[in-house]
Amino acid sequence: MSKESQVLVEKPDVKKAADVEKKAGVLEVFIMGKRYQVPTGLTIMKAIEYAGYRFIRSCGCRAGFCGACSTVYRIEDEQKLSFALACQKLVEDKMYLVQLPFVPAAKAEYDIEKLEPSESTLLTIYPEIARCVSCNTCTKSCPQDIEVMKYIQMAIRGNITRCAEISFDCIQCGLCAMRCPADIKHYHVSQLARRLRGKYIDKKSKNLAKRLEEIENKKYDGDIEKLMKKDKKDIMEMYSGRKIEAEEGNAGGD
Ligand code: SF4
Ligand code: SF4
Ligand code: FES
Numbered sequence: 001m002s003k004e005s006q007v008l009v010e011k012p013d014v015k016k017a018a019d020v021e022k023k024a025g026v027l028e029v030f031i032m033g034k035r036y037q038v039p040t041g042l043t044i045m046k047a048i049e050y051a052g053y054r055f056i057r058s059c060g061c062r063a064g065f066c067g068a069c070s071t072v073y074r075i076e077d078e079q080k081l082s083f084a085l086a087c088q089k090l091v092e093d094k095m096y097l098v099q100l101p102f103v104p105a106a107k108a109e110y111d112i113e114k115l116e117p118s119e120s121t122l123l124t125i126y127p128e129i130a131r132c133v134s135c136n137t138c139t140k141s142c143p144q145d146i147e148v149m150k151y152i153q154m155a156i157r158g159n160i161t162r163c164a165e166i167s168f169d170c171i172q173c174g175l176c177a178m179r180c181p182a183d184i185k186h187y188h189v190s191q192l193a194r195r196l197r198g199k200y201i202d203k204k205s206k207n208l209a210k211r212l213e214e215i216e217n218k219k220y221d222g223d224i225e226k227l228m229k230k231d232k233k234d235i236m237e238m239y240s241g242r243k244i245e246a247e248e249g250n251a252g253g254d
Contacts, residue, residue, distance in 0.1 A: 119158025
């Protein structure tokens with residue numbers, strides 16, 4: 001029988017965690033229905049790799065930023081389904097683990113250049129937000145501890161700025177949309193709010209405009225070419241010794 005899935009593939013050359021002798025500091029987990037023993041202190045992602053699997057999807061930054069590693073799990077003898085990022089959540093005993101390759105959520109098509117940041121824009125593009133029943137399931141599902149229901153309420157009221165502010169740490173993992181009984185695609189709604197805010201509402205940054213102009217005029221092309229020829233050690237030294245604008249008091253975005 002094939003051991004492949006859309007997310008994981010079993011490595012042929014890794015010692016099976018299931019062979020590890022049971023001892024203190026060893027947990028029992030279930031990956032795709034199969035029992036493994038893994039050490040304590042690992043994240044879900046590392047535990048899955050320890051068990052002999054290689055991620056072919058559902059894995060990105062490994063640092064809690066990209067939202068690619070959405071995990072659904074249940075602890076044995078519990079009813080509750082829980083949600084987490086596999087690269088952040090530590091593995092627990094008797095966890096039944098499932099990785100989600102992605103959430104096939106519908107996304108509206110729009111041309112940001114032709115939109116206006118009016119009170120009705122978010123509702124017009126994503127009318128399903130009006131179906132929110134205030135159950136707060138989305139908030140409880142969010143691994144970033146974002147007040148998801150609150151930002152949807154702000155979107156319904158047409159408060160683009162607050163919707164963008166509250167959702168700022170969204171990593172688009174899609175777990176909120178997986179659970180919403182009203183089929184709302186929260187992260188697409190809030191992404192539009194942030195785009196509208198950035199394009200039409202916030203004051204423009206003079207520093208950013210200047211830097212974009214420099215890039216368009218190829219000011220840094222020569223430096224980039226030199227960098228490409230350096231080895232890793234030199235680049236690391238340059239990075240450690242770099243000047244940081246904020247430390248020089250120059251970082252103002254206007
Ligand atoms: S899960 Fe859906 S219906 Fe429930 S509060 Fe969140 S947006 Fe509203
Ligand atoms: S708001 Fe939704 S998509 Fe964004 S991080 Fe939270 S659960 Fe993930
Ligand atoms: S791998 Fe990027 S958030 Fe987990």
